[in-house]
Amino acid sequence: MIRGQRKYGHWILLSPYLILFTIFIVLPVIVSVYFSFTHFNAIEAPSWIGIQNYITLLTRDEIFMQKVLPNTIRYALIVGVGGYLFSFALAWLVAQLTLVPRTIFALIIYSPSLTAGVTMAVVWRVLFNGDQQGYLNALLLRLGLIDKAVQWLQSPQHLMNIMIMVSLWSSMGIGFLAMLAGILNVDESLYEAAYIDGIRTRLQEVIYITIPAMKPQMLFGAVMSIVNTFTSAGIGVALSGSNPTPQYAGQLIVNHVEDYGFYRYEMGYAAALSVVLLLIIWFFSRVAWRLFGER
Amino acid sequence: MARFSTKTNPRYFHKSQLKFYFLLVPISVFMVLPIIFIFSQAFKPLDELFLYPPRFLASRPTFSNFFELFSLSRSSNIPVSRYFMNSILTAFLTVVLTILISVFAGYVLSKKRFRTKNLLFTINNLALMFVPIAVIIPRYFIVQSLGLIDTFAINVLSLLVMPVGVFLVKQFIDQIPDSLLEAAFVDGANDLQIISRIVLPLLKPAVSTVGILAFQIAWNSAEASVYYVNNENLRTFAFYVSNLTQAAGNTIAGQGIAAAAGLIVFIPNLVLFIIMQSRVMNTMANSGLK
Numbered sequence: 001m002i003r004g005q006r007k008y009g010h011w012i013l014l015s016p017y018l019i020l021f022t023i024f025i026v027l028p029v030i031v032s033v034y035f036s037f038t039h040f041n042a043i044e045a046p047s048w049i050g051i052q053n054y055i056t057l058l059t060r061d062e063i064f065m066q067k068v069l070p071n072t073i074r075y076a077l078i079v080g081v082g083g084y085l086f087s088f089a090l091a092w093l094v095a096q097l098t099l100v101p102r103t104i105f106a107l108i109i110y111s112p113s114l115t116a117g118v119t120m121a122v123v124w125r126v127l128f129n130g131d132q133q134g135y136l137n138a139l140l141l142r143l144g145l146i147d148k149a150v151q152w153l154q155s156p157q158h159l160m161n162i163m164i165m166v167s168l169w170s171s172m173g174i175g176f177l178a179m180l181a182g183i184l185n186v187d188e189s190l191y192e193a194a195y196i197d198g199i200r201t202r203l204q205e206v207i208y209i210t211i212p213a214m215k216p217q218m219l220f221g222a223v224m225s226i227v228n229t230f231t232s233a234g235i236g237v238a239l240s241g242s243n244p245t246p247q248y249a250g251q252l253i254v255n256h257v258e259d260y261g262f263y264r265y266e267m268g269y270a271a272a273l274s275v276v277l278l279l280i281i282w283f284f285s286r287v288a289w290r291l292f293g294e295r
Numbered sequence: 296m297a298r299f300s301t302k303t304n305p306r307y308f309h310k311s312q313l314k315f316y317f318l319l320v321p322i323s324v325f326m327v328l329p330i331i332f333i334f335s336q337a338f339k340p341l342d343e344l345f346l347y348p349p350r351f352l353a354s355r356p357t358f359s360n361f362f363e364l365f366s367l368s369r370s371s372n373i374p375v376s377r378y379f380m381n382s383i384l385t386a387f388l389t390v391v392l393t394i395l396i397s398v399f400a401g402y403v404l405s406k407k408r409f410r411t412k413n414l415l416f417t418i419n420n421l422a423l424m425f426v427p428i429a430v431i432i433p434r435y436f437i438v439q440s441l442g443l444i445d446t447f448a449i450n451v452l453s454l455l456v457m458p459v460g461v462f463l464v465k466q467f468i469d470q471i472p473d474s475l476l477e478a479a480f481v482d483g484a485n486d487l488q489i490i491s492r493i494v495l496p497l498l499k500p501a502v503s504t505v506g507i508l509a510f511q512i513a514w515n516s517a518e519a520s521v522y523y524v525n526n527e528n529l530r531t532f533a534f535y536v537s538n539l540t541q542a543a544g545n546t547i548a549g550q551g552i553a554a555a556a557g558l559i560v561f562i563p564n565l566v567l568f569i570i571m572q573s574r575v576m577n578t579m580a581n582s583g584l585k
Contacts, residue, residue, distance in 0.1 A: 009486055010407040014415075017400035020456045023437060025425055031433035090322065095303050096315045107569065108323045111330060114511065114564035115557070121537065123333050123557050126550045133547065135332075138348040169326065174459075174508070174579065181579035184304050191303070202302075210303070216583020223423050223584060224459075230426040238537070254428055261432040270432055277429045285424045294585045 029278065035271030042265050053272035064273075067248035068256045071160065072233075072280070075252055078164050080229035080284060083171040084222055090172065091180040092206065106180060113173035113228075121238035124166055128152035128239075153240050156249035163236050163250050170232070175224030182217025186210055215292045222288035230254070230281055253277045333561065336554030337361070344551050360555035367552065373527045375535065379559075382514060382532035385450045389513035390506050393455055397505050398498065401464030402490055406476060416465070420584065422458040431522060438523050445526050450519045454512055460505040466581045467501035468494060500574035501581075507571055511564050536560055 036053055038046035057064060094105050127135045130151040137149040152158045186209065194209050211218060236250025237243045243259055245251050251259075253273055261270035305312065331352075336344075338356035365375050404416050427434065434453075443449040471494065479489050495502065520534030536556040539549065568575070 010403040010409060013399040013486060014403045016396045017456070017461060018415075020396070020452070021419075021422070021458075023441070024427070024434065024453060024456045025422055025458075027437055028430035028433040031437065032430045035433060090319075092303075093315050093319055096305070097312055097319075098305055098308055101316075103572070105319050105323055107572065108327050110568070111565055112326055114568060115330070115333075115515075115561050120329075120557060123329065123336065123554060126336065126554070127329070127332065133347065133349060135349050135351065142348060169329065172326075174582075177575060178579045178582040181576050181582065185580050186303070205303075214583070216585050217579075219584040220582045227424050227426055231428060234428065257429070257432070267432055274429050274432065277426075281424055281426060281429070292584075 032271045032274045032278070035268050036275045038268045038271075040267040040271075042267050046268065049268070053269050056269065057272055057276065063248055063251070064256060068251050068253055071248075071250070072252045072277075074160070075164065075167075075233065076229055076280070076284065079167045079171060079232070080225055083168050083229065084175070084225040086168065087172050087176040087221065087225070088179050088218070091176055091183055092210070094180060095183040106177070109172045110176060112170045113176075115170060120166075120170070121235070124162075124239055125153065125241070128162060130154055154246050156247040159236060159240055159245060159250040163239060166239070167229070167232050167235055171225070171228055173224060173228055175221035175228070178217045178224070179214070179221045182214035182221075183210060186213040215294070219288055219292035222292065223285055226281060226284045226288065230277070234258075253280070330561070333554050333558050336551055337558040339551050339554075341551070344547050360551040361559075364552045364555050364559075375532075377528065378530055378532040378535040381447070381450070381529060384447075385454075385531055386510055386513040388451045389454050390509045392451065393457055393460055393509035394502055394506055396455060397457060397460035397464045398490065398495065398502065400461045401468055401501075402486075402494055404461070405465045405468035406471075406473065419458050419461055423462060423584075425458060427453075427518070431518075435522055444523055445529065446524075447529050449523045450529065450531060451513075453519045453523065454509070454516060457505070457509060457512070460508060462584075463504055463578055463582060464498065464501050466583070467498055467578060470581065471497055500577040503571045503574040504578040507567055507575060510567060514563060515560060532556075533560060 035046060037048060037050060039049045039052075040046035090109055094102050094109070097105065129135070129137065130149060130153065132138060132141060132149045134149065134152070136152065137146070140146045141149070150158065152162060190209050190213055191205065194205065199205060199208060233252040233254040236245045236252060237255050237258075240246055240250060243255055243263070245255065253276065257270050257273045257277065260266045260273065302309075302311070335351060335353045337360055338358070339353040340355055340357045340359060343350065343353055343355065367375055404412060404419070438444060438449060438453070443452065475493060476489055479493055484492070515533055517531065517534035517537050520530035524530055536553070536559075539553045539556055
């Protein structure tokens with residue numbers, strides 16, 4: 001460690017980050033919590049109403065309880081947890097190959113995450129176009145699997161599945177790369193010792209050696225997976241082109257926040273929804289730390 | 296006694312690896328098809344876009360969609376090149392400033408000793424899972440009260456905080472032995488000299504990685520343009536592209552243009568990653584969270 005040459009030198013170096021961090025992360029969270037206890041319509045000053053917003057959220061917002069919350073949980077479990085397991089599996093598979101094919105496969109698997117979610121909606125909307133000009137419809141019609149064009153993005157029963165598919169497709173981001181690096185860096189002597197000690201199968205190898213040896217990367221991957229899941233959650237609105245999504249089928253908390261905040265100007269209530277969302281994200285990451293963190 | 300060892304990270308091809316190819320090839324096809332589709336759409340001439348039944352691949356590729364895109368202008372008569380330049384400038388400034396800020400912060404959090412250091416690092420780790428979109432409303436009011444609505448600066452400022460960048464840089468600097476920096480310190484170097492002469496040259500992989508991540512976020516982000524900027528002159532290309540869906544993307548002729556725009560957003564990300572991939576992997580090896 002370097003002793004402070006000038007006593008406060010480190011604060012000067014740290015200050016740009018600290019200031020921006022405070023303005024764009026800490027303050028918004030604090031203000032969110034404050035707004036959530038107020039009635040605020042963006043015109044008059046916020047007025048304190050205690051936990052009224054949370055009571056409304058729990059007892060009166062039927063859309064939230066019946067659609068938005070179940071949608072969010074379903075989406076988070078499949079895209080977050082499922083996508084995470086999937087990206088570990090892919091990282092492991094890729095790690096079984098020699099360098100050149102490994103690099104090519106890793107690049108192909110990683111590249112969808114480089115496409116910007118909202119920007120890609122331009123392309124997805126053409127693929128899933130609801131009339132017979134849509135590529136998926138045209139293909140299925142020709143194969144005789146459907147007899148008339150399906151409104152993929154406007155129908156409640158399909159929208160959620162398409163959202164999940166699209167998000168999974170683009171979810172192999174830096175978490176995937178971190179886990180791949182983790183798998184490749186496990187000390188080989190650990191494997192040798194384990195085989196001498198009597199493990200037999202590749203599955204045992206993964207469970208008893210690979211994962212414990214790369215816990216820190218597993219945790220990093222999990223955190224990235226959580227962030228990615230909730231950041232990409234606006235995809236339903238981008239795909240269907242409307243907020244609220246058709247019959248709220250693809251409505252997630254993020255969209256609900258926007259709906260109340262920017263369309264209905266119920267900022268206090270929207271803030272309460274944000275706080276709930278932050279708590280859900282925090283809960284998921286607690287689970288991840290529990291599983292892989294060092295205590 | 297037969298000696299077993301792992302087959303992970305093999306040096307040579309062996310036919311036992313074929314089973315992994317059988318699994319990976321179909322998955323890769325699924326992953327790559329939509330990307331091929333953007334390419335193909337972007338290079339399709341108009342008559343092929345109108346073709347029924349629609350064909351997946353372009354048979355006579357042309358650049359006309361790209362020319363169309365850049366000759367388009369929105370209702371307010373602002374040429375696409377304006378959005379494009381805004382994006383280039385935003386991305387450039389974001390990358391440079393994010394790297395500087397992250398390296399400074401990562402250096403302090405790694406090598407300095409002061410009381411609140413561990414607390415700050417823990418808070419940063421907590422912020423790794425921060426999702427900006429969740430607090431978009433208070434963010435809007437804060438940006439407003441700072442007088443940053445409708446400024447170019449907000450395009451950049453709203454993207455500069457990257458907890459994952461600081462985290463990766465800090466983890467990487469942890470690998471640099473203290474003795475190296477102590478020696479420079481004894482020779483009379485100050486912090487800035489230590490950073491520029493010793494830390495930065497050793498930090499290339501992490502700096503490249505943070506740069507790439509910052510570029511991706513800046514280049515792909517429409518957040519600032521959607522929420523904080525109403526002046527079309529200051530909005531970014533990603534915003535323009537995502538709005539094409541409403542304007543041009545709904546007509547069949549517009550699909551080609553929209554795909555061309557999507558491709559322009561995608562390509563720089565891909566090229567940068569291909570160039571930097573070994574450095575990124577090197578950084579990721581140190582990405583473990585404890």
